Amino acid sequence: MKKTILGVVLAALLAAVVLYEQRGGGAAAQSAPDPSVLVSTLTLRDGTLPAVVTGYGSVQPGPGAQRDIALGAGGIVSRFLVAPGERVAAKAGLAQIEPDPLSIAELRKAQSALTAAQANVAHIKALLGSHLATRADVAAAEQSVHDAEATLAALRANGTGVERTLSAPAAGIVAAVLVQPGTPQPAGTAILKLAESSGLVAAISLPADQAQAVKAGDPAQLTLLENGATQAAKVSAVGAMLDPQTGLMPIRLALGAAATLGAPLSASITTGEISGYVVPRDAVLSDEQGDYVFQIDAHRVAHRAAVRVLGTLGERTVLAKTLNPALKLVVQGNYQLSDGMAVREQKAGGTQP
DSSP: OHHHHHHHHHHHHHHHHHHHIIIIITHHHHHOOOOEEEEEEEOOOEEEEEEEEEEEEEEEEOTTTEEEEEOSSOEEEEEESOOTTOEEOTTOEEEEEEOOHHHHHHHHHHHHHHHHHHHHHHHHHHHHHTTSSOHHHHHHHHHHHHHHHHHHHHHHHHTTTSOEEEEOSSSEEEEEEOSOTTSEEOTTOEEEEEEEGGGEEEEEEEOHHHHTTOOTTOEEEEEETTTOOEEEEEEEEEOSSOOTTTOOEEEEEEESSOOOTTOEEEEEEEEEEEEEEEEEGGGOEEETTEEEEEEEOTTSBEEEEEOOEEEEETTEEEEOSOSOTTSEEEEESGGGOOTTOEEEEEETTEEOO
């Protein structure tokens, strides 16, 4: 009897469950939408971006723009009138030079030689009146005077044996001081380096593969790293040999405005154009398999597609034309997607149903 009652109860419960399902109790589960991600898309279009390579360097003297300022005659640098990094005008004083004992002796020797030559001319002329010398002897004596005068004039022009001020031959920037004040220096000794203001250039370096695309005349934009100031520039020379210390190719650019010697900078050089699909940079994702994007088919299903990035400038990227242009590209929400996932498209004013 008890078994019969238990069987009836179980049968009733089973019938109740079936009736619940039939009346819609499972409808919510059956009609629940598949998981989907809200995304924004765009239609692929051809476009171009400037091809840009960027290198780093500093403001340096260009070829021939830096010169050694040397002593024309031996002397002692009593004091410098300028300091490294100082901008000077043409003919501005650079250093005070005192004569050293050797230069004083050299000047006195030249003065004595001229006095002796002049006395010899007078003596030869007196002998000529007595017929003890010839006109050729007079001419030779007078030539000795001319030679002595020329020697003395040259010594005086170089500042030999006198106190003097060494001046800048042109406007520029003092790049370096090469000697210590108070020490005797022979003639020809360079005591400082002067970089002419008009000859400064931007000197940067690039990897060899990037440098191959650069040519003289390419436009560029320089950014001074100290203050963020920018100026236009132009490539003036491309190296033909890698720097043995850095392994990079040297590039020289003509400045478009004044800049401080030694100032660090970056240079973005435009070498041409890159053609392909221009898309927002954030549309491209990367993992261990490489760069990829998501495209949406007509059924609003996301499909992963590998891409080749040709170049990037700011917030835009150029992709090789390997994608299906009939499928929309996901530009927002792509980080949440996986291959085959359903999506909802965000439109202006709301979400596409």
